[in-house]
Amino acid sequence: MFSLDIIPLDESIIPLSEWISDGIDWLVLNFRDFFQLIKLPVELTLHGITQGLTALPFYIPILLITLIAWKASGKRLALFTLLSFIAIACLGLWEATMTTLAMVIASVVFCGVIGIPLGVLAGRSPLFEAVMRPCLDAMQTTPAFVYLVPIVMLFSIGNTAGVLATIIFALPPIIRLTCLGIRQVHPELIEAAQAFGASELQVLFQVQLPLALPTILAGLNQTIMMALSMVVIAALIGAGGLGSPVVLGLNTLDTGQAAVGGLAIVLLAVILDRITQSIAKK
Template sequence: MEFLNSLLDPFALIDLGIADIADGVKRWAIANRSMIQPIKDVLNTGIVSVDHAFNAVPPLLMLLIIVLIAWQLASARVAITVGVALTVLGLLSPHAWGLAMTTLAIVVAAVIVCFLIGLPLGTLAGKSDRFEAVLRPLLDLMQTIPAFVYLVPVVMLIGIGNVAGVIVTVIFALPPLVRLTSLGIRGVNPSVVEAARAFGASPKQVLFKVELPLAMPTIMAGVNQTIMMALSMVVIASMISVGGLGNEVLRAMGRLDAGKAIVGGLGIVILAIVLDRITQGIGQSGRARGHRRWFEVGPIGLISAPFRKA
């Protein structure tokens, strides 16, 4: 009887010790922390200075700057939406604006890192089926594995703080950018690429003059998704001592303070709306924007109009 039981449930008898191995990696990470420390300090200084810069600008001026950016990159309509949304954000509570700027700094840092890693990876994946086949399960893993699983090793490796927060955010937010960059490169009309080759373009010129520009709307959709996912990591990142709106929500949860939670939560949502509208605006195709150059639209277009030739 016992034999039959063990036959039907062989997994109970076999222990490959995967958890122990992972634990070993953790111990190794703790032992070698000093190696990581200098890199971490540099990154942390970068993030903190962005945070300080955002917080140093008077809120009303910052609001104006973001509205102007939205007008330039997207449209006047988006700029109005962004202006209203940011005003509501500021009115949520006296501290909301400062917290939002801290969160914005973390998200911007994470998205820049995602862009630097994701664009080359996605381009390679778009060019090579084999690389895509290797990358895909890795991206699936990054997107689906619960954040708490890698939270611990990351903290063991580099300690709590902004850098760890950015790293866990990047792990979660990177996949859509890679996937959509690959999709965008694959979606470029092959006959246009052929024409570029026929007129003597080198592989590098084909990439930078044809493939990346034509894939740009899809890549921007990826950036948009990456920003949204980065914002959704804000609360989890605050568990490893990242400040900002996420921290507000976390603390409210600990004290069962519904009011504080709503301020933090709404703040994150508004930030998401603002960043979403702006990045969607950038992703519009040339035709949708009436084929105007960047210096012919928005506030810069308004200022430069008298200096341009008709």
């Protein structure tokens, strides 16, 4: 009888892991400059935002964000924002919170800049969407720990590498929802625009994008939430901010320290979520 014993089951005969490791090593060796170049705009943006948030006396960002909350939603959210930030400051997490906020804002900016055009393309071209979809699935399901190592190897450690990891993690929802928003525009409206002599760009900017806007903003909200949840994981590769006390707490079994960091993340998440949702509803 033919035996299947040639497949050992407990050791790999296809050395995929070695190939990948070799591939990354090769990339690091030959394309390090290229990756440093990619890193540059992210680094500059992050640096600028961090500087902006931390250089000011602490009450100015608080008042600014409270004002945004008030304009976007109303008195209740404004009060909640104000109290939350005062609480965070009293917990001694002010600087960590501002670092995290800067990282979230930087990641979301890049997610928007990259994700919205990709989503528009996917929404308008079924072929592009077919190619895009498995990539997005992979980005969303691959455990972040898997790509943290190559990111460290290619971009070294620190806040910028953390933002890059965050961008990969938080990008899919904005692409998916932009695509969905563009798709959902009633075909007859596009036909009407074309019948009146709209060019492709006019159809996009005067019909598709305005009508897809609520859906795109919902995607942006999701992206913000995912970026925040990535912050803790990014701390594993040396990113600062609210992830650090959590990771430190985990490593030293200091429940209190981890919980305080976690609380600040939750407060920040609630504020950002409510603000963006209120804007999306308008």
